[in-house]
Amino acid sequence: MTRSPSSGAPGRGPDPGRRSERSRRAILTATRELVFEVGYPGLTIEAIAARAGVGKQTIYRWWPSKGAVMFDALLHEARQEGPALPDTGDLAADMRTVLRAIVDEFDDPVLDRMTRALGNEINNDPRLGADMLERLLGPQLEVTAERLRAAQRAGQAASGIDLPAAVEMFYAPLFYRWMLRTGPLTHAYADTVTAMAVRAIAP
Amino acid sequence: MTRSPSSGAPGRGPDPGRRSERSRRAILTATRELVFEVGYPGLTIEAIAARAGVGKQTIYRWWPSKGAVMFDALLHEARQEGPALPDTGDLAADMRTVLRAIVDEFDDPVLDRMTRALGNEINNDPRLGADMLERLLGPQLEVTAERLRAAQRAGQAASGIDLPAAVEMFYAPLFYRWMLRTGPLTHAYADTVTAMAVRAIAP
Known part of the structure; x- marks a missing residue:
């Protein structure tokens, strides 16, 4: 694009x-x-x-x-860190770290505004949505699926789970609460979601 | 308003x-x-x-x-059914029914467009978001929390869970996949999410 x-x-x-x-x-x-x-x-x-x-x-x-410029600005911001995921061998601890970091990002007023604006553009332009999925969100979901595969090998996640759906059990609640403002988006919430999602996919 | x-x-x-x-x-x-x-x-x-x-x-x-008119149009649509939740005594079966119905709603092109447009308005106008939460989404979340309380009394959900967070484990994945188009939004996905969320809150 x-x-x-x-x-x-x-x-x-x-x-x-x-x-x-x-x-x-x-x-x-x-x-x-x-x-x-x-x-x-x-x-x-x-x-x-x-x-x-x-x-x-x-x-x-x-x-x-301007939607395309803003998308690249957001991508540039995200690239500062890269989509790597910790693997200490403890799935719950690692995902807690990741989910807390996402809460911190949503708490950043610049990122908050940019992400909301990008959401609007995506609603109006499915092609931009496809681009965002391919370049920004997709890689993040994929490294998370990879982390869950490691958890499966370590016996911390059931072998038969639907991996894309399992990944969404971790991220979707944060996105939902941020987008719809249904409740406080805090580290405590990140921890609660992590604990429930880990239970959801446990062997 | x-x-x-x-x-x-x-x-x-x-x-x-x-x-x-x-x-x-x-x-x-x-x-x-x-x-x-x-x-x-x-x-x-x-x-x-x-x-x-x-x-x-x-x-x-x-x-x-026009955002306010559209919000009322969406509310009017939602009111046709009302925010009741089935209670057959089987939490998984009931939530599967509800989540499949939500998938069908997102699959309706009129509701899809209206909900995306409302999402944009909410991003631009937090007051409209608060109104939506109070009049449309809030009652739905509350009847779901009520259903989970009944499941707790029936021994199908842990007593110590965070109820608002538990409700979001069911609904957020559908919203996420619809909004971000991360994968197919099907009855099979509704069933997978239901099964994982029920496990997440099990006693």
């Missing part, structure tokens, strides 16, 4: 790749800041360009819409 | 209450049809008024925004 800056025309200027990368980062940072300051509905490509110190056409060359 | 039509000025015409109720239903039906036909972003108060055969000011008298 988006073209990488490094695929831009080569040989223009001394180091176009590095300059492009600097512009790209500036655009993503500006997007993140502006979503927080003015909200997604008020976000414009013009404002992103002005804040990032680039021309509007630079943004349109890499992204087809 | 919205004023009931029956609270309109009395004594205007032979039966203003009944006429108001007719207008209200026409407005909600028109909203439901239009959301399906043109999508929520394209929905306007003008189009609803034209389709319902009422003046725009009639709509604005009862609802402050």
Whole structure:
């Protein structure tokens, strides 16, 4: 959906790749800041360009819409950590760590606003949803399934379980409570969900 | 947030209450049809008024925004059934019935579009979210908690569980898979989630 800056025309200027990368980062940072300051509905490509110190056409060359820019900004944020999962050999302890970290992310006002805005875009544009699933959410679900496979080998999870469904038993309640604001989204809740999900898939 | 039509000025015409109720239903039906036909972003108060055969000011008298009209249209739809929960004495069987019915609802293209549009409005307007929680989702969660209390008395659920969290173990996975399109939302998935959630809260 988006073209990488490094695929831009080569040989223009001394180091176009590095300059492009600097512009790209500036655009993503500006997007993140502006979503927080003015909200997604008020976000414009013009404002992103002005804040990032680039021309509007630079943004349109890499992204087809403001939804696509924001998705990459969110992806960039997520990439800081990468989708790795701890494996200490104790499934409950590891998933508790992961779920608490997700609660902390939802608690971050910038990430909260960006994720809600992305949710709206996805509701309006199933293609963006497919892209998000493939590039952001999918890899996270897959490393979690991999962690559950390790738990199966260690005798901490039943062998016959539906792995994608099992993964969702951990993550869905946090997402639901965040999205629908049905109750406090705390570390205590993360721990409760972890304990119940671990029981749900126990041998 | 919205004023009931029956609270309109009395004594205007032979039966203003009944006429108001007719207008209200026409407005909600028109909203439901239009959301399906043109999508929520394209929905306007003008189009609803034209389709319902009422003046725009009639709509604005009862609802402050198109989001509020759509929320009432969705509530009206949900009210057709009411938030009752079966209690045959078999928790797993009853929750399987409920979760399969939810899958069928998400599978209905009109409800799907309306619920996605409402989700967007809630993301943009936390007050609407609070209203939705109080009038639509809250009662459903409460009758489910009541069903789980009965299961506790029948020895089918542990006595010490966190009831709101337990309720979310049933509903959240369906919502997550619908919202994020992470996999097929089928009766088989409803059955898998039910089985895992029942295990999660077992004594």
